[in-house]
Structure formats: structure tokens, C-alpha cells
Amino acid sequence: MLKLRIFIFSLLGLMVFSGLLLGQAPTGKIIGIVTDNEGLPLPGVSVEAISAKLVGKATTITNADGSYRLFALASGRYTIKFSLTGFNAVMREDVVIRVEETITVNITMTPGRLEEEIIVTGKAPLIDTKNTTKGMNLTKEAFATLPKGRNFDSLVIVVPGVNIEPYLGGISVDGASGGEKLL
Numbered sequence: 001m002l003k004l005r006i007f008i009f010s011l012l013g014l015m016v017f018s019g020l021l022l023g024q025a026p027t028g029k030i031i032g033i034v035t036d037n038e039g040l041p042l043p044g045v046s047v048e049a050i051s052a053k054l055v056g057k058a059t060t061i062t063n064a065d066g067s068y069r070l071f072a073l074a075s076g077r078y079t080i081k082f083s084l085t086g087f088n089a090v091m092r093e094d095v096v097i098r099v100e101e102t103i104t105v106n107i108t109m110t111p112g113r114l115e116e117e118i119i120v121t122g123k124a125p126l127i128d129t130k131n132t133t134k135g136m137n138l139t140k141e142a143f144a145t146l147p148k149g150r151n152f153d154s155l156v157i158v159v160p161g162v163n164i165e166p167y168l169g170g171i172s173v174d175g176a177s178g179g180e181k182l183l
Contacts, residue, residue, distance in 0.1 A: 090107050
């Protein structure tokens with residue numbers, strides 16, 4: 001009976017110890033706080049960790065107090081990039097992470113130059129706002145394709161502002177009747 005109890009306790013001890021070993025993950029983490037040059041926390045900073053050990057990259061964004069955390073990083077060498085619009089980007093290279101190690105990388109970012117590029121493209125307006133004359137150039141091809149009668153009245157109505165008004169005496173230009181003097 002005593003041997004059975006020793007065997008059971010040994011078995012339980014082995015299970016607890018092996019459970020602790022399985023609980024060990026072969027990863028590390030990077031934590032830190034990002035501040036500006038006056039010591040104030042910077043929320044919204046993009047943090048990227050790049051390594052040959054990763055497929056892609058590990059990313060996060062700093063919270064309201066400027067802190068960030070990158071978890072489950074495989075052991076190896078990392079390059080960490082911090083970027084925020086209006087500030088100079090900061091890079092930390094050769095940050096080494098070992099199994100179950102937490103590395104603290106605090107960063108101070110300095111304001112950068114704000115640059116903005118404005119490209120203006122424009123085209124000539126379809127309406128000439130500086131010229132008050134009305135007119136129309138009629139090409140030979142357009143003249144040949146337009147339906148025309150035997151007199152001038154049948155062709156002049158293609159000019160903008162010209163209409164045939166039978167109650168005003170024939171042709172009306174911009175509302176002026178045929179009897180009005182046009183200069």
C-alpha cells in the first residue's frame with residue numbers, strides 16, 4: 001500500500017512538473033512607452049517589429065498613455081520601427097529577444113517637418129467668361145450635313161440665341177424681334 005501511494009504521488013508530481021514545462025512558451029515580448037520630446041505620452045504611434053523569424057511583421061498601436069505591447073515574439077533579432085504623422089520615425093535595430101524574456105524599449109519621438117504637396121490641375125473653361133460676343137463657325141462638313149431650305153432663315157437658326165418667332169416678324173436674336181435694329 002505504501003508503494004502504491006509513493007507511485008501515485010510520483011506520478012502526480014511528474015504530471016504537475018510536465019504541465020509546467022508545457023506552459024513554457026518559446027516566445028518573448030517587447031513592451032514600452034512612447035513619449036514626445038517634452039515627456040508627454042504619444043497615443044496612436046504605429047509600432048512594427050520585423051524579424052527573419054516572423055512571417056510578416058508584428059504590429060500594434062500605442063494606447064492613450066503611450067504604452068504598447070508586442071506579445072508572442074519568437075526568439076531572435078528584431079528591428080522595431082515607431083512612426084506617427086508629424087513626428088520623425090524612430091528605428092531600433094538588433095533588439096534581441098530570448099525565450100520568456102520581456103524587453104522594455106522606451107522611445108522619445110521628436111516633431112518632424114510637416115510637408116504637404118498640393119497638385120492643382122486645371123482645364124480651360126468651356127464657357128469664355130471674358131468674351132461677350134456670340135458667334136458660331138460652321139465647317140464645310142457641318143454645312144453639308146444640316147438640313148437647309150432655299151433661304152437664309154433655314155440655316156441661321158443653328159446659331160446660339162437665334163430662333164424663328166412667327167409672332168415677332170420672323171427671326172429673333174436673343175429675344176429681339178426682327179423689327180428691332182441690331183448692331
